Amino acid sequence: MLSRVAESVFWMSRYMERTNGVLRILRTNYVSSQNEVKDFSWQTLLRSYSDAPQKQLLSLANESRKALHHLLLDRENDSSVINNITRARENARAVQDHTTKEVWQCLNDYYHLIRQPAIEQQILHGDPLTAMDRLISDGMLYHGIVDVTMAREEPFYYVNIGKYIERAILSVDMLQIKLTEIGYNLKEMEDVPALRYLLYSLSGYEFYLKKHRGNFQAELVLKQILFDAVFPHSVAFCLKRLLRYFDQLTPASLPESFKQLEFLIGKANNTVNYTTLDITNNEQLRNYLFQVRSELIDITTGLNKYYFANS
Amino acid sequence: MRSLCNIEHVMNENRLLSDYHIQDRVWDEMFSDSGIRPSYQKIVEAIQNLSAEEMNHKDELAKKLFMSQGITFTVYSSGEGIEKIFPFDVIPRILEAAEWKHIEEGIQQRLKALNIFLKDVYHQQFIIKDGIIPAKLIYSCPNFLRQMVGVEVPFDIYTHISGIDLIRDFDGTYYVLEDNLRTPSGVSYMLENRSITYRIFPDLLPKNKVRAVNEYPDLLLKNLMGLANRQKSNPVVVLLTPGIYNAAYFEHTTLAKLMGIELVEGSDLVVENQKVYMKTTTGLKQVDVIYRRVDDDFIDPLVFRPDSVLGVPGIYGAYRTGNVTIVNAMGNGVADDKAVYSYVPDMIRYYLNEEPILKNVPTYQLADAGNRKMVFENMHNMVIKKTNESGGYGMLIGNSATDEQMNAFKIAVEADPRSFIAQPIINLSSAPCYINGVLQPRRVDLRPYALYGPDGIDIVPGGLTRVALKEGSLVVNSSQGGGSKDTWVLQ
Numbered sequence: 001m002l003s004r005v006a007e008s009v010f011w012m013s014r015y016m017e018r019t020n021g022v023l024r025i026l027r028t029n030y031v032s033s034q035n036e037v038k039d040f041s042w043q044t045l046l047r048s049y050s051d052a053p054q055k056q057l058l059s060l061a062n063e064s065r066k067a068l069h070h071l072l073l074d075r076e077n078d079s080s081v082i083n084n085i086t087r088a089r090e091n092a093r094a095v096q097d098h099t100t101k102e103v104w105q106c107l108n109d110y111y112h113l114i115r116q117p118a119i120e121q122q123i124l125h126g127d128p129l130t131a132m133d134r135l136i137s138d139g140m141l142y143h144g145i146v147d148v149t150m151a152r153e154e155p156f157y158y159v160n161i162g163k164y165i166e167r168a169i170l171s172v173d174m175l176q177i178k179l180t181e182i183g184y185n186l187k188e189m190e191d192v193p194a195l196r197y198l199l200y201s202l203s204g205y206e207f208y209l210k211k212h213r214g215n216f217q218a219e220l221v222l223k224q225i226l227f228d229a230v231f232p233h234s235v236a237f238c239l240k241r242l243l244r245y246f247d248q249l250t251p252a253s254l255p256e257s258f259k260q261l262e263f264l265i266g267k268a269n270n271t272v273n274y275t276t277l278d279i280t281n282n283e284q285l286r287n288y289l290f291q292v293r294s295e296l297i298d299i300t301t302g303l304n305k306y307y308f309a310n311s
Numbered sequence: 312m313r314s315l316c317n318i319e320h321v322m323n324e325n326r327l328l329s330d331y332h333i334q335d336r337v338w339d340e341m342f343s344d345s346g347i348r349p350s351y352q353k354i355v356e357a358i359q360n361l362s363a364e365e366m367n368h369k370d371e372l373a374k375k376l377f378m379s380q381g382i383t384f385t386v387y388s389s390g391e392g393i394e395k396i397f398p399f400d401v402i403p404r405i406l407e408a409a410e411w412k413h414i415e416e417g418i419q420q421r422l423k424a425l426n427i428f429l430k431d432v433y434h435q436q437f438i439i440k441d442g443i444i445p446a447k448l449i450y451s452c453p454n455f456l457r458q459m460v461g462v463e464v465p466f467d468i469y470t471h472i473s474g475i476d477l478i479r480d481f482d483g484t485y486y487v488l489e490d491n492l493r494t495p496s497g498v499s500y501m502l503e504n505r506s507i508t509y510r511i512f513p514d515l516l517p518k519n520k521v522r523a524v525n526e527y528p529d530l531l532l533k534n535l536m537g538l539a540n541r542q543k544s545n546p547v548v549v550l551l552t553p554g555i556y557n558a559a560y561f562e563h564t565t566l567a568k569l570m571g572i573e574l575v576e577g578s579d580l581v582v583e584n585q586k587v588y589m590k591t592t593t594g595l596k597q598v599d600v601i602y603r604r605v606d607d608d609f610i611d612p613l614v615f616r617p618d619s620v621l622g623v624p625g626i627y628g629a630y631r632t633g634n635v636t637i638v639n640a641m642g643n644g645v646a647d648d649k650a651v652y653s654y655v656p657d658m659i660r661y662y663l664n665e666e667p668i669l670k671n672v673p674t675y676q677l678a679d680a681g682n683r684k685m686v687f688e689n690m691h692n693m694v695i696k697k698t699n700e701s702g703g704y705g706m707l708i709g710n711s712a713t714d715e716q717m718n719a720f721k722i723a724v725e726a727d728p729r730s731f732i733a734q735p736i737i738n739l740s741s742a743p744c745y746i747n748g749v750l751q752p753r754r755v756d757l758r759p760y761a762l763y764g765p766d767g768i769d770i771v772p773g774g775l776t777r778v779a780l781k782e783g784s785l786v787v788n789s790s791q792g793g794g795s796k797d798t799w800v801l802q
Contacts, residue, residue: 002579003590093381094555097568101380108381154592254593307592 001154001252005098007308008091009155012099012107013162015088019081020139021170022049025177025201026071026081027132032197033064042067044177049079069123072132073114081135082114099159100149106142113138154252160245165299168238172293174198175225179289184282186218195221202233219279226272226292235292239269242299257306264302268295327359327366330749336481338740339752340404350405350801353519357512358402363748366401369511370745373399376507382499382561398794399504400744401511404755404776405519411772411800414485417669418475418761419768424659425490425646426763429469431662432645433459443661444654448676451729452651453699454644456607458614462631462641465538466765469640472531472602474498474758474775477669479740486672486737488756489652492643494604497775497795498527498760499562502569504797505773520802522772527760528569530771531602534764535570538636539599546599549573549589551580553605553621563604577605582625587635600636601626607641649698649732650676677724677731686733690717693733695724708785710736739785742796744778754779756787757798772800 025045033040043061049071050057060067072081089111096104113119114135122131150156178198179186186192195218199205204224212220228234243265250258271292279285333339341351358366377383377396406414431438432449433456439446449455474495476488505524509516532548539546552563554576567574579589580598588595603610609619611627629635645651653674656667675682677695686693690709697705707720724731741752759774776796777787787793 001592002573002575003592004576004579006592090555093560093564096564097572097574101568104381105379109379112378252593 001098003308005095006154006158007304008095009098009158010162010303010308012088012091012095013159014166015084015091016107016139016142017163017166018170019084019088020136021167021174021201022071022081022084023132023136023139024203025174026068027129027136028197028201030064030068030128030132031200032193040064042071044181045071048173048177050077051079052077065124065128068128069120072123073120085111085114095155098155099146102145102149103142106145110138110142152248154249157245157248161242161249161303164238164242164245165296167233168235168242169293169296171202171225171233171235171238172289172296174201175222176289176293179285184286186222186279186282186285192218192221198225204231204233207231222277222279226277236269236272239265239272243269253307260306261299261302264295264299268292268299271295327361327745327750328355331743331752333752334741337738337752337754338479338481338483340740340742340755350407354403354405354512354515357515366745367748369401372511373401373507376510377503380503382503397500397789398778398780399507400746400753400778400780400794400796401508402743402745402750403508403797403799404742404757405799405801406757407801413668414477414757414759415770415772417485417487417667418759418770420659420663420665420668421475421487421490421655422470422473422761422763422768424662425492425655426468426470427662428658429640429643429646430467433462433642438658438661441661443657444651448650448654448678448729449645452645452648454607454642454648456642456645458627458631459640459642463633464640465540465633465636468538468763468765469643470646470761471534471538471638471640471763473639473761473763475761477757477759478672478737480737483740484670486670487655488672488737489649490647490655491758492647493639494606495758495760496559496562496604497758497777499559499565500795501760501771501773501775501798502527502565504775504795508797516799519799521799522802524771524773527762527771528566530762530764530769531566532570532572534762534766535572535600535602535638537765538638540633540636541597541599543599547573547589547597548600548602549575549580549598551575551577551601551603551605551623553577553609557604559604566602572602577621577623580623580626582623582629585625585629585632585634587623587626587629598635600638602638607644610637610641644699649674649696650678650729653732672734672737675733677733678728682733683724683728687721690721692736694736695720695731695733698730698732706786708736736785739779739787742776742778744780744796746780751782753782754785754787755796773798 029042029045041061042064043057046057046060046067052070060070070077070080074080075082077083089107092099092104092107119131122128146159150159175198178194182192182194196205196216199208199221202225208221208224224231225234227236229236231237246261246265275288277285277288333342341348347355374396377399383396428438438444439449470492472495474491474497476491477485478488479485501524535548536546549572550563550567552560552574554560557563564574573589575589581588581590581595587598587601589598605621608615610622611624612619612622613624614627626635630637630641653671653676656671659665659667675686677683677686686695693709695707707716739754739756742755743750744753755776755778757774757776759770761768761770776798778794778796779785779787780794781792784792
């Protein structure tokens with residue numbers, strides 16, 4: 001497989017996963033902005049998903065619709081959802097002969113969907129939830145189509161490697177965003193609304209309730225997001241899947257490249273699974289999340305170096 | 312315009328046809344003086360009872376299908392890209408079996424001669440020595456590649472893929488307007504137009520016994536595999552594209568997909584020891600045959616344009632040594648130069664000892680002072696073209712040009728007469744198009760695609776019919792407001 005194609009498939013998948021993740025967190029944030037009595041701020045989210053100057057971000061922080069528009073539809077914002085979808089589509093366009101016609105058409109339709117004036121109209125003047133729900137549900141089509149139409153060979157494995165690495169990074173990022181909002185202050189805090197919203201964003205609230213029967217504790221939430229073996233957005237789950245799909249690449253890898261990357265994935269896996277974490281210790285928690293994120297980034301750097309380098 | 316009495320009853324019965332006016336001295340593909348041509352009977356029957364709503368629905372469906380398949384090009388205005396589709400007209404253009412046979416034989420004959428010409432002009436140059444074509448014309452052609460002199464190409468085939476543009480004069484005679492022997496595009500539209508037609512007109516294709524076009528990718532792949540130089544059962548064939556921003560990218564990806572070959576960009580390839588490799592996740596893999604959609608000038612920055620980033624440094628050396636086959640061959644531009652075009656009938660006589668089956672449009676070399684004088688005196692009836700431009704650019708159509716435009720062309724011609732030719736204006740034939748709820752005649756041309764491989768020349772029955780969608784326009788190029796139609800060849 002061409003290195004460029006492998007890289008494009010990987011990035012197509014990452015951008016689609018990122019789109020889904022960001023849409024969900026924006027949705028939850030919007031809902032919470034409508035629910036909360038105290039002044040709601042988009043500040044942390046804007047800082048994470050916008051490259052606009054600080055002054056502009058400040059002017060958007062308390063304006064839900066404007067903030068949403070900036071994060072969703074502003075072409076000037078490099079990290080906006082519309083730019084992510086455009087990039088996913090561009091990558092898909094360049095690898096049409098390695099995915100399937102259905103995957104390309106679905107991404108193409110998705111791109112045309114977010115450009116519809118009706119979406120912008122709803123964000124700015126109508127019900128933003130309708131627009132976001134439509135985008136989330138149409139985005140799900142992509143995952144189904146990939147699963148149903150793509151053969152289980154190299155491109156499919158790169159799609160999944162991209163998906164799980166991005167998902168793991170997103171889970172850590174979202175955790176960091178929420179913890180920053182509450183100043184990493186989990187000591188003596190049992191029920192933190194921000195963490196409930198975080199679970200919503202990661203589609204993990206119902207699972208949490210079933211598992212813990214109304215016993216809402218920050219520590220349990222963190223454990224679910226970081227270590228739970230069956231929660232599809234936990235970092236541990238993503239790393240396990242990542243390793244599984246990476247293993248499938250064995251026959252299509254140079255032995256040396258494979259060894260290097262296997263080491264990096266194994267290392268991140270160990271950090272996640274075999275570290276004793278005291279969540280009440282602010283500093284330790286902060287450093288731990290930073291370390292996990294760095295090791296996830298090391299995996300992507302390794303992929304660049306050993307698999308996509310030729311491109 | 313004329314209203315034909317004996318076909319009026321047909322038109323009056325039918326809302327769709329009620330505004331169909333055939334122009335004087337224009338061959339209409341659907342109507343003859345005695346009514347609807349037999350080849351169009353069935354399609355007229357199928358659409359005549361459809362309501363405007365149903366026809367509009369079909370038109371809309373076609374647009375939607377093009378859009379959702381990404382068969383679009385992007386127009387950039389004020390920073391925001393607007394996705395547009397290439398206009399498609401839902402009414403097919405229909406050719407009868409006998410007409411097609413004539414076209415097929417004519418193109419095969421022409422390509423044989425052009426191919427021998429390319430071999431000759433880059434080797435012994437008998438055609439120049441025997442005084443058939445002036446040496447000056449060849450050596451002054453910007454697309455004559457001196458680097459190709461003496462280079463052997465597999466099976467002596469240069470024109471592997473060609474698109475021959477045909478037009479019809481008022482009496483129905485086919486003329487060759489130009490030969491496209493470098494990287495002709497549009498074949499994916501031939502394939503897509505067909506797949507859209509059976510969505511909008513179910514059952515009509517089998518009822519009309521329309522010959523299939525979908526064997527094109529298989530034929531092309533068979534030819535490409537046959538050109539590999541290495542003794543290998545499964546040679547590596549790739550399609551080289553300039554990348555996703557190229558207007559024909561959709562075509563590149565469609566063809567690569569249909570042939571199951573790798574679609575590569577210049578940066579995916581590297582040359583080592585005069586061999587071409589592609590960069591894969593498991594290291595370098597040697598490439599045997601490259602179907603390139605990158606022009607000669609851009610293919611190797613070491614030999615041609617040094618600023619090109621679309622090509623592969625060193626690829627020309629690999630090609631010369633025979634380690635890789637490039638398709639179409641390099642240097643074909645000398646054979647489809649608009650000034651060399653006028654000698655094609657002579658080539659056919661010289662190399663094949665046959666009379667040309669398809670006519671050439673009379674062409675005047677403006678390097679000749681006498682021709683120049685005559686053309687300047689009759690500019691209103693002439694088309695003046697630059698010899699090395701295409702896409703409807705660098706062209707003046709005398710009957711619709713202003714005095715100012717004509718003067719500008721006169722000055723340009725005087726400055727560099729070799730770069731211009733003139734032809735009398737040929738009234739392209741018209742075909743019915745569904746525009747604004749009724750059928751209206753619009754001018755069309757036809758580009759069949761020919762594949763020249765080790766086993767001979769195959770022409771897929773059909774091609775791309777291009778339409779000048781503006782009323783009265785003779786320019787069919789997509790860059791100038793043209794669209795396309797499905798082209799049916801009946802059994």
